[in-house]
Amino acid sequence: MKNQNSAIVSGGVALPAAAGRGTALAFLGVLAFSGSFPATVHAMRGFDPWLVALGRAAIAGVIALVCLRSDLIPPRRDRLSYALIVLGVVLGFPAFSGLALALGASTSHAAVVTALLPAATAVCAVLRAGERPRPVFWAACAAGAVAVTAFTLTQNHGEVTWPDLLLVGALVSAAVGYTEGGRLARETPGWQVISRALVLALPLTLPVSAALALTTPLSFTPQSVAGLAYVSLVSMFLGFIPWYAGLARGGIARAGQTQLTQPLLTLLWAWLLMGERFGPATVLAALAVLVCVAITQRART
Numbered sequence: 468m469k470n471q472n473s474a475i476v477s478g479g480v481a482l483p484a485a486a487g488r489g490t491a492l493a494f495l496g497v498l499a500f501s502g503s504f505p506a507t508v509h510a511m512r513g514f515d516p517w518l519v520a521l522g523r524a525a526i527a528g529v530i531a532l533v534c535l536r537s538d539l540i541p542p543r544r545d546r547l548s549y550a551l552i553v554l555g556v557v558l559g560f561p562a563f564s565g566l567a568l569a570l571g572a573s574t575s576h577a578a579v580v581t582a583l584l585p586a587a588t589a590v591c592a593v594l595r596a597g598e599r600p601r602p603v604f605w606a607a608c609a610a611g612a613v614a615v616t617a618f619t620l621t622q623n624h625g626e627v628t629w630p631d632l633l634l635v636g637a638l639v640s641a642a643v644g645y646t647e648g649g650r651l652a653r654e655t656p657g658w659q660v661i662s663r664a665l666v667l668a669l670p671l672t673l674p675v676s677a678a679l680a681l682t683t684p685l686s687f688t689p690q691s692v693a694g695l696a697y698v699s700l701v702s703m704f705l706g707f708i709p710w711y712a713g714l715a716r717g718g719i720a721r722a723g724q725t726q727l728t729q730p731l732l733t734l735l736w737a738w739l740l741m742g743e744r745f746g747p748a749t750v751l752a753a754l755a756v757l758v759c760v761a762i763t764q765r766a767r768t
Contacts, residue, residue: 489717494725496710499701501732504574505740506697507565513691515683516569518676519698520561524665525672526699531662532669541663545655548647552664555644557672561703563637572630575745578733579618580634582756583611585726586763587642592719595646604763611759618752645723648707649714657711661704727757 510519532539541549567577586608593604619631651660713722730753737743 487717489713489715489722490725491713492709493713493717493722494728496706496708496713497725497729498732499706500710501729502736502740503698503702504564504568504577504733505736506694506702507561508568508574508741509690509694510698511565511569511691512694513686513688514695515679516565517562518679518683519695520565521558521672521679522676522695523561523699523703524557524668525676526695527703528665528669528672530700530704531665535659535662535666538659539663539666541667545651548651549660549664549667551647552644552651552660553668555640555642555647556707557644557664557668557703559640560637560644561698563633563640567630567633567637570628570630570633572628572634573743573745574737574741575734575743575749576619576622576630577634578730578737579749579752579756580615580631581638581641582730582753583615583760584638584641584729585723586611586760587638588645588723588726589720589763591642591646592649592723595650607759607762611756611763614752614755614759618748621748645710645714646719648711649719652711652715657715658708660711661707665704727760730757 507519510523514522564577564581568574572580589604590608619627648657648660648664713725716722734745734749734753737745
């Protein structure tokens with residue numbers, strides 16, 4: 468029986484009736500993801516960065532296993548996409564972003580550098596869908612990259628640091644995982660997509676997380692436990708349910724526009740929860756990147 472999602476997408480393009488619902492669902496996912504960086508910092512105050520990166524996937528994977536119960540193995544035709552989701556959002560993004568924060572990148576700095584994620588996701592969607600965007604799309608992408616590069620060099624006294632390179636790795640990983648998940652969610656419910664990916668990663672994440680828990684220092688404070696719980700339950704699992712459903716219903720490029728709000732939301736959470744202070748350069752860089760990404764999304768449409 469054809470899934471309901473397949474009826475609202477034609478040739479990879481969302482029909483108007485579903486676009487509004489897709490945008491609303493995607494924004495719920497963005498709202499969930501926007502707290503990931505502050506929660507990761509809190510979690511790493513009590514746990515090893517690698518344990519946070521892999522442990523969140525292991526905890527979410529156990530929950531996903533209970534939710535799935537059956538149909539754990541994806542169809543053969545989709546296995547490459549699931550492998551890319553595992554490498555992208557289950558392993559890649561948590562590891563790269565967590566290590567960047569552990570090496571000294573502030574939450575506000577990370578939010579600005581990863582502000583190009585919507586454009587990167589759109590590029591991946593273009594490549595996978597075989598579309599031919601207008602030149603203005605590529606011009607805006609280049610302008611956004613220049614804005615982010617200028618910001619990072621200004622903040623680091625003319626140097627590109629390891630945290631910056633790690634954040635770029637996180638950005639690319641997420642873009643690939645988002646695109647593949649959005650494609651699969653056109654025919655399979657979003658919760659099943661992320662659940663299968665998490666379960667497929669369990670043979671790696673569960674034993675490694677257990678070994679790290681036995682061999683690294685642990686500090687069970689309210690902040691560290693709350694941070695680990697958030698990135699495990701919300702960032703790694705619950706947030707993907709509306710996010711993938713929104714991409715499937717509204718189109719990867721169109722619904723992905725809601726991600727433009729994520730850097731500003733992350734800055735807000737960093738200020739409210741962690742007392743981080745960021746200067747005018749951070750705000751200007753974030754706004755400049757948002758303008759560039761908005762142009763890419765408009766050109767893509």
